[in-house]
Amino acid sequence: MVDSWSLAKKQRALELRARILxxxxxxxxxxxxxxxxxPCLIPAPAPEFHIDTMVCHGWFLHPSPELCMKRLLAxxxxxxxxxxxCFRQHERGARHLPEFTMLEWYxxxxxxxxxxxxxxxxxxxxxxxxxxxxxxxxxxxxxxxxKPWERITVHAAFEKYxxxxxxxxxxxxxxxxxxTARVEPNLGKEQPTFLYDYPLALGSLARAKKEDxxxxxxxxxYMAGMELANAFTELTDAEEQRRRFVKEExxxxxxxxxxxxxxxxxxxxxxxxxxxxxxxxxxxxxxMIFADVLHIDDVVAFPPETL
Amino acid sequence: MYAASDLKKNxxxxxxxxxxxxxxxxxxxxxxGQALYRCKLKNMISGAQFERTFRSVDVFxxxxxxxxxxxxxxxxDGKYCFxxxxxxxxxxxxxxxxxxxxxxxxxxxxxxxxxxxxxxLGVTIANxxxxxxxxxxxxxxxxxxxxxxxxxxxxxxxxxxxPPFIEEGEKIRVDTRTxxxxxxxxx
Numbered sequence: 001m002v003d004s005w006s007l008a009k010k011q012r013a014l015e016l017r018a019r020i021l022x023x024x025x026x027x028x029x030x031x032x033x034x035x036x037x038x039p040c041l042i043p044a045p046a047p048e049f050h051i052d053t054m055v056c057h058g059w060f061l062h063p064s065p066e067l068c069m070k071r072l073l074a075x076x077x078x079x080x081x082x083x084x085x086c087f088r089q090h091e092r093g094a095r096h097l098p099e100f101t102m103l104e105w106y107x108x109x110x111x112x113x114x115x116x117x118x119x120x121x122x123x124x125x126x127x128x129x130x131x132x133x134x135x136x137x138x139x140x141x142x143x144x145x146x147k148p149w150e151r152i153t154v155h156a157a158f159e160k161y162x163x164x165x166x167x168x169x170x171x172x173x174x175x176x177x178x179x180t181a182r183v184e185p186n187l188g189k190e191q192p193t194f195l196y197d198y199p200l201a202l203g204s205l206a207r208a209k210k211e212d213x214x215x216x217x218x219x220x221x222y223m224a225g226m227e228l229a230n231a232f233t234e235l236t237d238a239e240e241q242r243r244r245f246v247k248e249e250x251x252x253x254x255x256x257x258x259x260x261x262x263x264x265x266x267x268x269x270x271x272x273x274x275x276x277x278x279x280x281x282x283x284x285x286x287x288m289i290f291a292d293v294l295h296i297d298d299v300v301a302f303p304p305e306t307l
Numbered sequence: 308m309y310a311a312s313d314l315k316k317n318x319x320x321x322x323x324x325x326x327x328x329x330x331x332x333x334x335x336x337x338x339x340g341q342a343l344y345r346c347k348l349k350n351m352i353s354g355a356q357f358e359r360t361f362r363s364v365d366v367f368x369x370x371x372x373x374x375x376x377x378x379x380x381x382x383x384d385g386k387y388c389f390x391x392x393x394x395x396x397x398x399x400x401x402x403x404x405x406x407x408x409x410x411x412x413x414x415x416x417x418x419x420x421x422x423x424x425x426x427x428l429g430v431t432i433a434n435x436x437x438x439x440x441x442x443x444x445x446x447x448x449x450x451x452x453x454x455x456x457x458x459x460x461x462x463x464x465x466x467x468x469x470p471p472f473i474e475e476g477e478k479i480r481v482d483t484r485t486x487x488x489x490x491x492x493x494x
Contacts (some may be wrong), residue, residue, distance in 0.1 A: 005470065005490070050341045064342040090312050090342060090363070093334025177360055184337070202339055220338050230338040 006306070013291045013299050016130070020287055021083065023129045024103060027122055033079040033105060038068035044263040047249040048204055052089040054098075060260075061087035065104055066205065067266040070234060073106050074273040081105035083283065094295050095226060095285060097149055100247060103286075106278040109235040112217045113137060115277050116194050119221050122149045123192065130290060138289055139142065143191060148251045150193040154215075157195055161186045166199055175202075188222035195220045202243050206232035221281070223289050231279035237254070238270040309367040311344050319351070319370040326351040326370035326423050351428045354403070373422040374431070379412050387412065389420055389430070400427050410465035411436040411483050435480050437492045438462055443475045 025035065045053050045060045053060040062068075065082050072080055086102045107114070124145055127136060136143045158166045162182040169175040187193040196219035200208060203216035212240055217233035235241050245262065251261055287299040297303040309320065317331045331347035344361040351370070377389040377398075386399040387409065398420070402409060408418065408430040416436075421429040442460035456468040461479070469488040473479060478492040 005488075048339065050339060091334070091336060093336075096334055096336065153450070176337050176343060179337050179340065180335045180343060181345075181360070204339075227338050 004186045007301060010298065010301060013287065013293065014301060016285045016291050017299055019130065020126060020283070020290060023084065023126050024122075026129075026285075027125045028081045028105060031079070033081045034077060036069065036072060036080045037084070038062075038065045038072075038082060040087070042067070043261075044261040045264075046205065046263065046266075047245050047252055047260050049248055049251050049255070052141045053260075054087045054089050055258070058278055061068045063088050064102060066278065066280070067263055069104055069106050069278065070273065070276075071266060071269040073108060073234075073276050073278075074271075075271040078108045079106070092304075095288075097284065097296055097300065100296075101283040103283050104278065106234075106276060108274060108276045110275050110277045111275065112231050115151075115231045115279050116149075116151065116196075116219060116221075116275070117147075118175055119192075119194075119231075119279070119281075120145075120149055123223075126286075126290065132290075136289065138292055139294065141187065141189065141224060145191065149191050150188075152187075152193060152195060152199045154195055154199065155197070157183050157187070170199060170201070175199075184222065184227065185225045188224055188226070192228075193222045195222060203232060204248055206236055207235045207237075207243070226285055226289070227282075227286050228289070229281035230278055232277065233274065235277055236270055236273040237276065238267050241270055242267055309369060309397050310341070310363050311363045311365045311367075314344050314346060314361065314367070318358065319372060320348075320367040321370040322368075324347075324427070325353075326372060330356065351423060351425065364484045370423070372428070375489075377418055377420045379414065379416050381478065382409075382412070382415060387430075387446060388417060389418060389427075398427055405430050406426060407486065408432050410463055411438065411481065411484065412463060413438070432483055434482060434484055435489065436483055437478050437480050438465075440469075440475055440477050441481060443469075443473060446472050446474060 011036050040062050040063050041056060041059050043059050051063045053063050055065055064086055065084055069080060069082060083101065083103050085099055087099050089098060091098050109131040127133065127145055155166050158164060158169060158178065163180045164178065169178045197209060197215040200214055200216055200220045206216035206218040208219050209215050219231050220227050221229040249260060271285060284296050284299055288296060291299055293299060312334055314329060316329055318329045320327050327348045328351050329346050330349045333345040335345055336342045342363045346361065347356060347358050349356045376392050379390060380390055385402055387405045388397055388399055390397045404427055406429055411432055416432065419431045420427055421469040433441050438461040440459045441462050444457055455471055457471050458466050459473060460466050467486060467488055469479060473491060478494065480489045480492050482489050
């Protein structure tokens with residue numbers, strides 16, 4: 001009785017979720033993308049200091065399918081996408097589930113700017129398919145979707161909203177606090193925002209910008225202050241990628257985190273990778289925007305605490 | 308000791324020898340960034356509130372508080388009277404000290420009164436309370452879409468959202484932690 005009531009309340013959100021999944025597939029298939037499935041259970045995740053994985057029989061539940069997706073890219077698959085469950089330990093909050101759904105897509109012969117345009121097209125496609133037209137109302141606020149959306153660099157956003165420079169934030173060890181408390185709430189309010197060009201240290205798998213090697217070609221998409229997607233122009237230099245992995249893994253171990261093996265097949269495959277770009281979008285949060293709800297629990301049938 | 312990942316709403320921790328309760332708790336984590344725990348803390352004695360953001364490496368001392376079983380007797384002039392079940396001693400709590408529990412207080416129910424060095428700080432009651440609906444709009448037949456709600460008033464004066472089929476005089480079970488309707492109760 002208790003269960004049926006709390007689940008019945010979610011019916012509309014779950015119906016919307018199913019429609020969004022269907023429309024995402026329609027969008028990518030129409031654009032010539034191939035839907036891919038890669039294993040959730042992997043022997044070696046990408047070492048990232050702030051992402052804790054879950055261990056399962058000595059292997060790891062993938063925190064993202066990126067390594068396998070990039071191996072497929074390197075092998076000549078031009079356009080691929082995947083919708084899958086990802087797992088991240090200790091991540092639980094109004095916008096976080098330890099098991100969540102990710103949409104990732106990858107393209108050869110493209111950089112992060114082209115992915116920004118594809119994000120615009122994707123959200124516009126969903127809005128039209130769900131009868132929203134060119135605007136979405138989220139928590140009483142109208143978000144206009146006409147292209148092009150706002151693009152602002154991390155540097156400019158810190159100057160504008162946090163009243164301090166990125167360098168000051170990094171030296172003062174308060175980048176994440178500044179970003180979440182002062183910058184993010186201002187992004188994607190009247191239209192979606194692309195926050196782009198991150199400091200080199202904050203994009204372990206992203207390519208450095210040609211014109212300015214102190215930043216990497218990475219962006220995050222925001223709607224209503226909520227981070228929806230993270231994208232890179234992919235780093236294709238195998239040696240540079242190995243150096244960054246070693247550095248990141250070293251940082252992890254010094255902090256007492258469990259060691260990860262080096263993902264050798266991935267590093268080897270990079271030698272065959274030409275210019276390409278990839279993006280990961282949190283599906284649950286996308287549904288939150290369209291369902292106009294504040295809590296991620298409202299768009300999944302079973303949050304972990306209810307199991 | 309608590310780790311940052313143990314933090315949650317209503318957790319009580321000690322800072323500078325005073326008890327604090329987390330009145331708001333938000334887990335935030337920028338993409339590729341570190342986990343941050345943005346909290347609102349309330350001093351359980353002075354009521355003073357402030358915001359603080361913690362990191363995953365931070366640790367916290369639990370607040371050493373005592374919980375005593377007492378019986379709720381009555382309310383008068385905004386004060387709530389409780390009686391110690393062993394000593395029969397009576398104490399008065401303010402509406403603020405009673406907090407949300409006042410939405411569910413009916414005479415003679417058992418409650419746990421929270422004490423910090425003999426000072427009452429708050430009240431906890433059973434997780435589930437059965438309350439009589441004293442005011443409800445009639446059920447418009449045909450309004451059977453699952454997920455629809457309507458407001459009703461229960462015997463304590465508390466107003467909450469329930470499914471449309473609930474009618475005046477019925478008893479409903481309420482989750483006192485969330486304030487939400489759970490199920491209809493048949494006597």
